[in-house]
Amino acid sequence: MSTQPLLEVRNLRAYIGTPRGTVRAVDDVSLTLDSGQALGIVGESGSGKSVMARAIMGLMPPRSGRSGEVTFQGRDLLSLSKKEKLEIWGNQIAMVFQDPGRSLNPVVRVERQLTEGMRRHLGVSKSEAHDRALKLLDEVGVPDPERRLRNYPHEMSGGMRQRVMLAIALACEPDLLIADEPTTALDVTVQRQILDLLRRVQRDRNMAMMLISHDLAVVAGRTDRVAVMYSGRLAEVGSTREVFDAPMHRYTHALLGATPSIDHERHSPLRLIEGSLPDPISPPEGCRFAPRCSHAEDACTSAPIELESFGVDHDVACTNPVKVPAGSVSGGESHGR
């Protein structure tokens, strides 16, 4: 068995030029994702999650730059030609975005949108593509697939459109699915159904998934590992079980107390973390959470704090982490549910 991760991100920086100055949206992020593994990326709005996902895919906004290394199946993604990128997008790596209304073409029937990629990338015939499309719609829980294939996107509900988007993403049997806030535009019950579907499909297909959300509970029960992002940097990375049961970074700890969840029947009152994200144009020198952290010390503000290992799979970038009592980590995948 190969020990090489499916995706390896090293010292990734993604900066965006704006009239006010350079936004340091992603600032020295390193992480790995193994085949068949689900990795959650969480953090407040503006912490850099989407820019990171897009930088990995090479989808950068105008007047921006990337540096670092992104290796996927041993290939350097940052140096691909446009043609090579098109071969990988939608084929080996697929993305599902927040708003299926904007990602689907409103004037093209579902069947064509679903079969176009597989005909191009997999070279299957029209009738085979049709059969595959029916199976895919069935897999993602779309009832009466034959009829749905003839629909235009506006003839379906938001939840149904998101299922179709997922079917499109799965059509070429990707090795990695990046789902960026895939359910935010949907109502709470449908959100839960789609998220559970994502996890089921990811496991059934043994596909890797990067699930991006500002809601910790969304990723808690549906990922194997989690990376907590704050102001363009990683605060904490590790097995989902450890990070949720025994968060060590002061930010993760605060975030866990502050998150209302779609997985709770009734949203508890939001306990906000006091303060806000730093200006991404001139973030603090040291730990970027230090200005909001009640445990900050002098050492936190002088130089960037690097991730340090606190266990087999638990890295934390904090000089004064939360002390975890021995044996406090429990088992199971029921977090946040």
Ligand SMILES: Nc1ncnc2c1ncn2[C@@H]1O[C@H](COP(=O)(O)OP(=O)(O)OP(=O)(O)O)[C@@H](O)[C@H]1O
């Ligand atoms: N096209 C752009 N031009 C200028 N700044 C941008 C652009 N896209 C993102 N940013 C800035 O980059 C930083 C990171 O944004 P990003 O969208 O990655 O955050 P996020 O964690 O995904 O938040 P959200 O959950 O709201 O999508 C933010 O400060 C954001 O304002």
